[in-house]
Amino acid sequence: MHTMSTPSRRDSKQPQKTVSARTMLVVQALFLGSLLAAWICTTGSDRRSLAAAALSRPYPLDAFPKADVAAVVTPLYNQPDLVSDQQLATVIKKLIPRFSRSHLRPNLIEHALRTWGGQVRFNNPDAISGPKMVEFLTDSARHLESWDNKAKPLLEDTPEGIHVRFG
Incomplete structure (x- = not known):
C-alpha cells in the first residue's frame, strides 16, 4: 500500500522576502527629508516650542500685551425684558x-x-x-x-x- 504524503510547511522552501539595504536607506532618507521640510516650514516660535517639548523643558511665551490699548468688551444686546x-x-x-x-x-x-x-x-x-x-x-x-x-x-x-x- 502506497500512501501519498503532502509536503509539510517546513519542507516547502518559500523564498523569504527581504528588504535591501538600498531600499532601507531610501526610506530613511525620505523620512528624514520630510522631517527637515516640516522643520523648515515652521515658524521660529513653533520650533522653540517643539524643541522645548521634546526636551521636557519649559518654554517662554512671546506674548506681550499692548499696554497702551485697554481691552473693551461691548454689549451684544440690551434687552431689559429678558434680564431686568x-x-x-x-x-x-x-x-x-x-x-x-x-x-x-x-x-x-x-x-x-x-x-x-x-x-x-x-x-x-x-x-x-x-x-x-x-x-x-x-x-x-x-x-x-x-x-x-x-x-x-x-x-x-x-x-x-x-x-x-x-x-
Missing part, C-alpha cells in the same frame, strides 16, 4: 471678587481680572481691586505671602528665561 436691571445687579454683585487673602488661588484672581479689568475699584472693602489683582499675579512675593511663604513661587527663573509654573 435688578436681576443683572444681583448677578454682578455675586461676581465681585471677595476672596480670602489667605491661600489665595491664582486662577480665581485670573478669572476676576478678566471679568473686571485691572483698573476697577470697589466700594466694598472685602473686594480685591483691579490693581491688587494685577499685583498678585505679577509679583511673586504677594502670592507667597498669601500662602505664608509655604508655596512654590508662581514664576520660575530658568536659564531660558522666566516661566509661569502651572499646577
